[in-house]
Each structure stands twice: as structure tokens, then as C-alpha cells.
Amino acid sequence: MKTITLIGSGNVATHLAKAFHNAGYQILQIWSREYDHAEALANQVFAEPIDKLSLLYPTADVYVLAVADDALFDLALDLRLRDALVLHTAGAVSLNVLKPISRKHGVVWSPQTFIRDVDMDYSELPFCVEGSSPDVTTHIMELLRPVSSHLFEIDTQQRQWLHLAAVMVNNFGNAVNAMAQDIIQSHNIPFEILHPLITMTAEKIKHGGLWQQQTGPARRHDQKTIDNQRRLLADDKKMLELYDLLTEIIQEKTKSGK
């Protein structure tokens, strides 16, 4: 059986530890600078908690570095694991940062957001995989196959773009919903009225080209509604700027098509 050691105890480390554990792998050690954090996670997956890199067993088959981007660069200075498979989990960091740590290195990144206290179905998680060689890529794919069936080979350059797109749909998408929530709540309207609309908007992604499915006042050049809505936003300079910019972008992108 393959043994896995996790460096990190944050959100990504927690979910990966559980996903690997559920898939039948043995989690050997969990490292965190804070012993309590290491222990809390280690207890859940029957692993040994440690808070010093010098306590790492060099014998795990796989080391997963699930830490903040900056910490990855520090680890690259401190950690030498020779022949083990060493993986990082960062969307925005190049594969090459791991080169000094081990010859066999790779990236396992899942463009996913976690809702606190809500359990995930890991088998539905997409994983983007990059290996330092075709053999290593195959090796990582085999490692992940018991965890999820949604595995994609994505190189460092593609991952940068994918990360940008993930920021847009997730962070910007949430911000747009949050602004709507603010508007709604300051006029004593229950936000649940918009729940089905938000769910339906997300549902549209499964039905092809999204510009073709674009609707609304900007798309149909309904200037009367646009003017009314701009008037509502007159006191909020940033929101008005956003409204105008998105209206322009929508009109530009839907100009030629139906």
C-alpha cells in the first residue's frame, strides 16, 4: 500500500488527507508548524502529527506539499526527499519550484472552493495533474484514480489561465452575488427569492456557449431599463462603474451573434 505524508494542515491539506484516506491510502504523517493543527487533522486520518521537518520519515512514497504559495518556496530550500514523489497543490505556482526537492515531482491542483463544515464528495472533484516527466504524470494519475474519476493533464501555463478563470467564476462570481445580497437586504427583501435564479445561472454552463445564452437589458440594448438601473446606483460610484463596464462587455461580446 502506498504511504502518503502531508505537509500542511489548512483547507486543501485537510480535504486531500481525507480524500486519500477514504480512498484507502495510509497517511503516514501530517506536518504543521502548529502542533495542535497537525494533531487535529492527524487524528482524523490515523496519522502521526509532527511540527518539525526534521521529524519527517524519509520513507513515504508520496509527499504532498499543501501549503501557502510563499511557504512552497521556503520548503524548496529546506526539504530534500530524493526519490519520493513530491507534489504541490497550488494553482498559481510553477511545477519547477519542486525541482530541488526531488527528481520526481508534480502538481495536483483542484479548482475547487470549500464550504466550511460542509462535507465534500471527493469523487466529483476535478484534479489537474502535471508531472516532471510522462512517467511521473502517469504515476500521479494512478495515485489519484481511486480518489476521483475527473483527472485532467494540465501544464503550468494552462494552469495559470485556468486559475485566472477559476478566480473569475468563483471569486468574482461570489462578489457579484454578494453585491446583489447587499442590495436586497438593504431593501428588506428576502434573498431566497434569488436562489433559484442563481442556481439556474450556474446550470446554464451545461448548455453550451454562454454568450449565446446571455440575456438581460444589456444584451437586448434595453436603454430604458439600463438608465433606470444606473439611476438606482447613482450614489455608489464603484457599483455604477461595474454596471457600465459589464454592460459594455456584454454588448461587445454579443454584438455579432444571435
Added chain:
Amino acid sequence: MKTITLIGSGNVATHLAKAFHNAGYQILQIWSREYDHAEALANQVFAEPIDKLSLLYPTADVYVLAVADDALFDLALDLRLRDALVLHTAGAVSLNVLKPISRKHGVVWSPQTFIRDVDMDYSELPFCVEGSSPDVTTHIMELLRPVSSHLFEIDTQQRQWLHLAAVMVNNFGNAVNAMAQDIIQSHNIPFEILHPLITMTAEKIKHGGLWQQQTGPARRHDQKTIDNQRRLLADDKKMLELYDLLTEIIQEKTKSGK
């Protein structure tokens, strides 16, 4: 049994006609300027198609005006229905436009988007209701109760804000997803990798305050990632502007709390 006549044959008229028909109401007539359109919908709900307002039976209990905003103002000049209940379905139009048509008037607006060729579960649709008097509001609520259990009393001013919020979550939300789809596809990455993330982003609305749930480089002031992503967008002035504006808004809105 209540009889309902529909003025209009577009998306909203179609879905409402089906929803009322499914709920057991008799649809008397369907009017459209294009006879073919009236007929296509009328056939589905066992109604009589007409293409002239002069052919309207004055005996229906309820007239639903589901037409474009501008056409509503035209109808207000042409249509006199005295004691019938007359409803419009527009998010952005005041209740008062119906005053000349009938004493008993109201608005039934559903902030919803329809996916072409995808059937809807109407019982999950939220309806925002406004009546010309408390009695009329009660009357409309009773009319809709067999159609949906998600009924909300929303006045004209609230409806304007709700409509703005709906434009944000639906039209702006779709636009943000569409831009991500463009980026993804121009780098030969399968868009399905982002499907679970988009679904999860929508799912967050059920878990409380959305600014508290905000994540990403803007939220954590991760300037290195922000700079990298701005560099990727350097050739697309509008997208860069949008990236900067949303980054600013997120940082401002999440400044004080966690």
C-alpha cells in the same frame, strides 16, 4: 373554475400559460400579434389563439399581460377590461401602468431565467406579487397558490431593486462565466473542469453572508498572484479594468471583517 387569458406568446407567456394550465386553470385565449405564435402556444394549453385585441372575450376572470415593457404602455392605451383582474409580468415596470385598463390590477413577476428546451419545475418558481389594493393582493396570492408555494409580496420600489439584483446575479454572473469560458477555450482546456466550482459558488448562497465567504487572491491581498493575473490580461484592456475593479470592490467590502 377561474378562466385566464394570456396577452403575449413569448418566453414568460409560454411558461406562465403552462404553469397555470398544469395548476388546473382554464386558459381561455392566447393573444399574439403573430397568429402562428398564438396558435403554437394555444395548442399546448387547449386555448383559442387570436391575433386581434378586438377578438378578446371580456369574460375571463384574469388577464395576464406578458409582453415586452414597451408593449405594456401601448396596451394601456388600447385595452379596457373594467372589472377583471389584470396582471403584468415585468420586473422593471410600475404597477400603475395598468390603472387605465382595470381597477383591479397587479404584478406577478418571477425573477427567473429560462433555459431553452429545458422544462421547468414551476412549483419551485418564486413569484413577486403586488396588487392595487390589499384585497387584490390577496386575490393574486390565492390565484398563484396552486402554481407555486414561493410567493412574496413585493412593492414597485422593492421590485426595481430586486430586478437590479437579478440582473447582477444572472446577467453579470453569466457574463463572468462566459469570459472564463472564453479564456479556458482559447487555451485548449476543457470547460467542464470548472463546472463543480461554478456549482459550488452558487451553492454558497445557502450558507449565509457572502462577503464572509469570499475567498481568493483579492480577499487575501495576495499581490503576487494578482500581479501575475494582471500580466495575463495585459492585452485585454476591458478585462483588465474589470479585474482591477472587482479586486478593489472585494478588498473594500471585506476590509473590516473576516
